[in-house]
Amino acid sequence: MPDLSINFAGIKSPNPFWLASAPPTNSGYQVMKAFEAGWGGAVWKTLGVPVINVSSRYGSVNYRGTRMAGFNNIELITDRTLSDNLKEIEEVKKYFPDHAVIASLMVESKKEWEQIIKDAENAGADGLELNFGCPHGMCERGMGSAVGQEPEVLKTIVTWAKEFATVPVITKLTPNISHIIDPGLAAVEGGTDALSLINTIKSIVGIDLDSYAPYPVVDGKGTNGGYCGPAVKPIALEMVKELAKHVQIKDTPISGIGGIESWRDVVEFILLGAGSVQVCTAVMHYGFDIVREMEKGLTRFMLDKGYETIEDFRGKALPNVTEWKHLNLKYKVIAEIDESKCIGCDLCYIACDDGAHQAIAIPGNGKGRIPEIIEENCVGCNLCSLVCPVEECITMVRKDDGSASKTWDERTIAGTIPMTFDDERAGGNGHFVPSVADALKHKK
Amino acid sequence: MGLYSPPKSEAEFQKNFGQKKPLMNQTEAFYESSRCLFCYDAPCMNACPTHIDVPLFIKQIHTGNVIGAAETIFEANWLGNACGVVCPTTELCEGSCVYDNQHVPVIQIGRLQNFATSKAMAEDAKLFSAGESNGKKVAIIGAGPAGLSCACELRTLGYEVDIFEAKSKPSGLTVYGIAPYKITNEEVLDEIDYLQKQLGFTIHYNTAITTKAQLENLENNYDAIFLGVGIGATRQLGLEGEDKEGVIGAVEFIEELRMKHHEVQVPENVVVIGGGNTAIDAASESAKMGAKQVSLVYRRDRERMGAYNFEYDFAISTGVDSVFNATPVEILGNGKATGVKFIKTEVVDGKLSNIEGSEFLIECNLVIKATGQAKQGAFLSLIDDLELDKKSRITVHPETYQTTNPKYFAGGDAVNGGAEVVNGAYEGKMAARGMHGMLVDS
Structure with missing residues (x-):
């Protein structure tokens, strides 16, 4: 003992x-x-x-x-x-x-x-x-x-x-x-x-x-x-x-x-x-x-x-508690939904759509309630997995290329961090953002 | 056999007919409401014919805004209190609760709903008022769920409303036709009283509309008329011996029971014929009235029964025996019914047929026929241009509930052929909006 x-x-x-x-x-x-x-x-x-x-x-x-x-x-x-x-x-x-x-x-x-x-x-x-x-x-x-x-x-x-x-x-x-x-x-x-x-x-x-x-x-x-x-x-x-x-x-x-x-x-x-x-x-x-x-x-x-x-x-x-600047910016996780466990509350959908990055779709129109991850939109924020009420239904799966770590610190030294307000290197650049008017299609 | 003793007093009756969905206490409501997931585009809301915003009202209960919860409920369904307890919730809102997909007990939505509305009624919370008068008048025939719901909605829109009711109490089958263990008379009437005090519609009791002259009078004095006439008495089966003493329709049996409670005498042996929810109610009620042997006989098999599974299971739990694949041939007895002769049935080439020589007898002193109700065809034929479908249901526009005679609107059992209180409540409300569209908005 x-x-x-x-x-x-x-x-x-x-x-x-x-x-x-x-x-x-x-x-x-x-x-x-x-x-x-x-x-x-x-x-x-x-x-x-x-x-x-x-x-x-x-x-x-x-x-x-x-x-x-x-x-x-x-x-x-x-x-x-x-x-x-x-x-x-x-x-x-x-x-x-x-x-x-x-x-x-x-x-x-x-x-x-x-x-x-x-x-x-x-x-x-x-x-x-x-x-x-x-x-x-x-x-x-x-x-x-x-x-x-x-x-x-x-x-x-x-x-x-x-x-x-x-x-x-x-x-x-x-x-x-x-x-x-x-x-x-x-x-x-x-x-x-x-x-x-x-x-x-x-x-x-x-x-x-x-x-x-x-x-x-x-x-x-x-x-x-x-x-x-x-x-x-x-x-x-x-x-x-x-x-x-x-x-x-x-x-x-x-x-x-x-x-x-x-x-x-x-x-x-x-x-x-x-x-x-x-x-x-x-x-x-x-x-x-x-x-x-x-x-x-x-x-x-x-x-x-x-x-x-x-x-x-x-x-x-x-040893694993470090400063933000030492975190690997190349690390990437993506949400994965286990459809066999999903109960169809769609909290992940609305949490993502309203509170995060619009990376989850639902069938709608009476075609079922099982949501689907839009992988290219998912930033791996974890929110869906946190709101999901079902045990082990949404998991975050590593999807990066496994290449060498690159931290903010390292990028700073390499001179590859965004420097100006409209810097092309902005992390969200190229990432999907719905058009402003798309919001109105949800209006009831 | 017989799980219940015949009730000899009101107290004993209440004991036998304890409420299936008793009022929640505050602690139950607190914990039950805490469990709601607040689903997006909630399935429970979509499963409700009146689309009550269930997640919202449950959240309101949990945050101590119980009167606000009642408002949310009544805004969608004027008979929200009764529906909380009489709705077949396991088939509707609760049946769609996503918790069930992981075998977690579903939220008791009906009881939570009833918790909120009961509190509003007990406190006489003023949630609604009549709209500013628009000078229009509407006559409503029948103070059932559809008629009352129509009246409430019309009052908020500023109409003057007169309801003409053949009986002495409001709310139709909710008070006359629902099993006493689902809701008490007091609770039904309290809700109508609560609504009437706030909205001020007039109900003319014991005022049956049955003649052409009466209808013409209404047509001349009102801008529109709503038909909430329901369906009629139990259909005759055309059996030999059907006219004997001790043979009664289920609707009539339940009405008598609801009005007279323990004063109704139910004999030791009862046969109930039918396989729908009304048959189940009549059988369960007979058992709870102390009958020793209640036989529920249905001409087809268990799977083909119209009754909800939970209703059938409930009947079995009260001690009712079921007999399938048998149809009545003759009611025996010398003046008084002493038994029913049945013959066994089978399905041959998709058609139900009797098995020759398979007759058998079930002895009984009361035969309850729950084999469907006649429609109000004779009365409805008095109205010009009123189209009925093949099943004698009033044809209406699917959104406005306007009939083929533009002055008339209709809803409830007369339109849907016999459904739940919640369907009547919804259709009455929609008809009111339909009238408003025709009379004022256009």
Whole structure:
């Protein structure tokens, strides 16, 4: 059997599945239940000077029949006293000495950082996570994302933490910035042992059409929340990749966070360099048992691919993530429709005709509904294969001549890129475009 | 045998006749509407005789614009609520849902439709109003689906409309002739009430138009006349013993059942003769009224039955037994029917013929004849220049539904020979537009 255990910046854990610092780690009761269910680690709900929360704290983005495709919250850090939290951390560690318990921390002054780091370590925390991410509430008081958005301030606090800490320090980053390298590099320069990201994205998930207030509505008003859940995964993956590829950051362990719900998500984060993953929304939706699917799926993946440890495939996708200018412009795929599977919804036709390149024809006039690819018009954009509701019905098939790659970079050097507005070398030149008046034949 | 006990009260009747397509709740509608693919040039829309924009109304339901969905439905089909439940949807919209091509359950379009229209009706949502008066008047004979649909459309176009109805309730066979497990009387009447309140057409009940003088009166007082007269009573078979007590036409049986519910007495043994959808209804209803043995006897084989497969399967599920390739010879009994003598049939050289010496008896106390309805030929002959085809159906222009007498338009069963509510609704609406083209637009 593959070995799922990890050593993340010195923090040992029986598997890479950690609970993110969030409502599911609000109490010892929850963390104990989670460990029982199979989670390898838990980042405790952020400790600090306890807050007072509002009622009506969460909002969600539902997509068609799916609840919580996106999720946001305006809850703050722990509203329980530090002593209660510490007592429970200590108890959990007694029951689960081999599991990872990481204390998430957020305070203001250097003195407070010193005190709370000592307290957390004394309670038995295996590591510390500095919360520089919350984009709501706490940032208004100069904490959370307010720190994460100021690399110099962030670096200073990391330096303090490293000064006081004896266990590994993880710096949790906010995605609410334009360039993730800046805070990432600041944390590394400050001496952080590891990074974790993403924290939630500043968001408004919707407006109540009767009260005209954003969700979650608190007595007729609302505020921006922090967005998470499946919808944010692509943003998280991109930021993890940015850090994992950066020459000065790549050796710093990264804990991946953002929309993770299944083993596939876990594997994707690991393939982009993450050494552990953290989960919140999926647990808030389905409970701790969701980890069983992740564990079984990850194990099956490793067995299938012949990997014995997480390290065997960590970062394996990174060499394939490159810049656009290095992509092969000679590569060409064309859509192919499996007529035996086609159900005749004709979504591919209308998506292509209205949203892409007019490369699909339908018989019309009651002569059936099986669409046909007009190969000479197809640019291989994938859209039809993405809208097709049937499994493996539309596939993209390679149709180029297989000759040597030619990238934008190479063409730039060779001087064969379009240079003027009406350059004959425009990529779309010679490609079929219907006449303007053809649009009117569709008019009903 | 007998899966049902005879209902002794309205409650027991309602239990036996539970709705085949019950009203969806909000959660069902939410998830079901989420599944629609929003097909391009959707097959469901094209399969609907009234071309309801199905993907649009389903999307509207899903996005919480349920009243808007009802508007989309009624704009295409004035009887959109009834059609949601009484339409043979598996043969029409749902039958064309592309999901079926991958064996994914098709969208329950009919129930979603009914969900939207029921909400609009329950909230009395004002979606339509009469058009500005154009000073023209139209008389409609028959308040069935075709006549009502014609009336609604004419009102939106500014016509004054008087409907003359022989019976005491509106909507024709929808209330008098459809199996009670498909729609309740209340639901049928609520829809008409809902439409009438918004559009304001007048229905003169218990006012049969039967004489030349009446017709002339209408001709003199109205700019056009719509014939939505349907078809007539069950045809006589010409069998020996057909006049005995306990022999009834299916149309008459169903009407009585719809009006009197549990007060109708159905004996233990029932024979239903016929192979169409009406025969199926009468047989299923007899079973649900507590008959122990219901025999559905059809003169040809299963494949030749006119009834939809899903209707036949439903009858079987209610405990009905079917007998194929047998035709009635005589109804036995001394004053009251006690049984039917049948003879077996076979097809020889493409022609149906009886097998000599193969007579057999099925004992019963009620014989229901579902062997077709007579046409309104006698009444229609009172109208000058009104051409009927060989099957006594009114000949109309395929787009305007104008008859060969230019003053008269027609639609529904009198034109199509007996089809679905949705066909009547469509033809009535088209006739209204045809009239408008003649009277105002030209």
